[in-house]
Amino acid sequence: xxxxxxxxxxxxxxxxxxxxxxxxxxxxxxxxxxxxxxxxxxxxxxxxxxxxxxxxxxxxxxxxxxxxxxxxxxxxxxxxxxxxxxxxxxxxxxxxxxxxxxxxxxxxxxxxxxxxxxxxxxxxxxxxxxxxxxxxxxxxxxxxxxxxxxxxxxxxxxxxxxxxxxxxxxxxxxxxxxxxxxxxxxxxxxxxxxxxxxxxxxxxxxxxxxxxxxxxxxxxxxxxxxxxxxxxxxxxxxxxxxxxxxxxxxxxxxxxxxxxxxxxxxxxxxxxxxxxxxxxxxxxxxxxxxxxxxxxxxxxxxxxxxxxxxxxxxxxxxxxxxx
Amino acid sequence: xxxxxxxxxxxxxxxxxxxxxxxxxxxxxxxxxxxxxxxxxxxxxxxxxxxxxxxxxxxxxxxxxxxxxxxxxxxxxxxxxxxxxxxxxxxxxxxxxxxxxxxxxxxxxxxxxxxxxxxxxxxxxxxxxxxxxxxxxxxxxxxxxxxxxxxxxxxxxxxxxxxxxxx
Numbered sequence: 001x002x003x004x005x006x007x008x009x010x011x012x013x014x015x016x017x018x019x020x021x022x023x024x025x026x027x028x029x030x031x032x033x034x035x036x037x038x039x040x041x042x043x044x045x046x047x048x049x050x051x052x053x054x055x056x057x058x059x060x061x062x063x064x065x066x067x068x069x070x071x072x073x074x075x076x077x078x079x080x081x082x083x084x085x086x087x088x089x090x091x092x093x094x095x096x097x098x099x100x101x102x103x104x105x106x107x108x109x110x111x112x113x114x115x116x117x118x119x120x121x122x123x124x125x126x127x128x129x130x131x132x133x134x135x136x137x138x139x140x141x142x143x144x145x146x147x148x149x150x151x152x153x154x155x156x157x158x159x160x161x162x163x164x165x166x167x168x169x170x171x172x173x174x175x176x177x178x179x180x181x182x183x184x185x186x187x188x189x190x191x192x193x194x195x196x197x198x199x200x201x202x203x204x205x206x207x208x209x210x211x212x213x214x215x216x217x218x219x220x221x222x223x224x225x226x227x228x229x230x231x232x233x234x235x236x237x238x239x240x241x242x243x244x245x246x247x248x249x250x251x252x253x254x255x256x257x258x259x260x261x262x263x264x265x266x267x268x269x270x271x272x273x274x275x276x277x278x279x280x281x282x283x284x285x286x287x288x289x290x291x292x293x294x295x296x297x298x299x300x301x302x303x304x305x306x307x308x309x310x311x312x313x314x315x316x317x318x319x320x321x322x323x
Numbered sequence: 324x325x326x327x328x329x330x331x332x333x334x335x336x337x338x339x340x341x342x343x344x345x346x347x348x349x350x351x352x353x354x355x356x357x358x359x360x361x362x363x364x365x366x367x368x369x370x371x372x373x374x375x376x377x378x379x380x381x382x383x384x385x386x387x388x389x390x391x392x393x394x395x396x397x398x399x400x401x402x403x404x405x406x407x408x409x410x411x412x413x414x415x416x417x418x419x420x421x422x423x424x425x426x427x428x429x430x431x432x433x434x435x436x437x438x439x440x441x442x443x444x445x446x447x448x449x450x451x452x453x454x455x456x457x458x459x460x461x462x463x464x465x466x467x468x469x470x471x472x473x474x475x476x477x478x479x480x481x482x483x484x485x486x487x488x489x490x
Contacts, residue, residue, distance in 0.1 A: 019476070019480060022479065023472060023476045023479055025406050025410055027450075027458075027468075027472065028456025029457070030402055031402075032398065055483070056409075056410060058482070058483065058486060059410070059479075062451055062482070063451075065432055065448070291429050
């Protein structure tokens with residue numbers, strides 16, 4: 001069914017009314033009478049229902065528009081080694097217990113780290129050498145800047161580093177047994193699900209991993225290039241990427257360019273505190289192309305699931321079940 | 324205005340009524356509003372000679388006002404839940420692959436937004452992206468709710484035109 005054909009079936013006056021209703025329904029403080037008037041309007045004919053569905057869908061899609069503001073970060077200056085509150089460890093009840101079981105590795109990571117962000121948070125920090133770091137959601141790093149060293153360990157998540165050139169040691173980010181070094185420029189490193197992705201935005205980055213000393217285990221990235229390696233493995237050869245897509249998170253967005261559904265949902269899942277559980281594999285494999293705002297990740301997950309005819313149930317703070 | 328005995332009772336009981344109301348609604352700003360309402364209502368009572376126990380009457384009035392507040396809140400929540408379903412339920416009639424907006428379309432929408440008058444764009448984004456109600460936007464910007472509606476409606480119309488021209 002072509003779009004033009006569908007639209008020609010909707011009278012212009014009805015389409016205008018539908019948009020009026022969208023704006024009224026999203027105003028807040030709608031009265032009961034107005035709501036009933038809307039239902040009566042919508043029920044007049046299938047054309048009215050269709051016109052509303054079309055405008056509603058458009059309104060939903062507008063969630064990806066650029067609000068013209070710089071990204072929500074810096075949200076907060078990360079605190080250095082906050083003590084673990086007793087409250088966060090003393091959890092009771094079956095649900096809380098299962099959540100704790102899932103969260104346990106996170107707690108351990110968090111205790112080792114110097115900087116952390118929670119779900120949906122981003123934060124910037126200036127490192128002791130003057131380099132800056134932008135941490136994405138659910139990320140943890142530990143730093144070692146003693147005796148002229150410039151070592152950053154990415155324990156989990158994703159961060160972009162703007163490196164201040166220095167005469168001494170190169171700036172080095174280690175993750176899952178590999179290391180990404182630069183002396184100047186900016187690059188991003190992410191460590192998700194046992195795989196590390198390194199993306200150079202400006203300047204060159206050398207990425208090493210696997211057996212020490214072997215020449216094949218070093219890859220040099222030019223700006224706009226990316227490499228990946230598995231835990232303890234050697235980096236793959238560099239490939240060109242679209243930086244706007246890869247680093248969209250810096251502006252609080254997630255961009256999917258023909259991404260499989262499950263992978264897209266998993267990516268959005270990084271921005272929510274709940275664990276994602278699929279109780280079905282019935283979704284089709286058609287790839288997703290879309291832009292979402294990370295701060296609206298719950299709505300984005302819901303919208304994505306609906307495209308596959310799946311339903312979403314959420315126990316806030318615990319789990320999101322997609323079935 | 325001469326204070327009636329009823330209002331005198333209310334005034335002398337005010338700290339207690341306020342504490343009770345705050346306990347009922349769990350919010351001191353709301354409690355303040357409810358007490359204000361109660362005061363207005365009590366001041367409209369004409370024949371307070373007919374009331375035996377002024378203190379009890381004043382207390383009862385505050386309690387009723389708190390209950391009324393809850394009913395209103397509950398109705399509000401019900402309406403909001405229905406509206407939420409209307410706006411966010413999946414759209415069966417439209418095929419799934421079209422529910423996501425491509426990057427080209429998004430860029431065009433962004434560009435069109437940039438071309439809108441600054442105030443219209445700002446109001447639209449406050450509502451659509453930050454979820455601020457028309458009433459609150461009106462309060463913040465210092466214009467009427469009707470004007471807020473007009474600004475948003477104008478942006479929606481422009482973007483819908485753009486969508487239709489690109490389809």
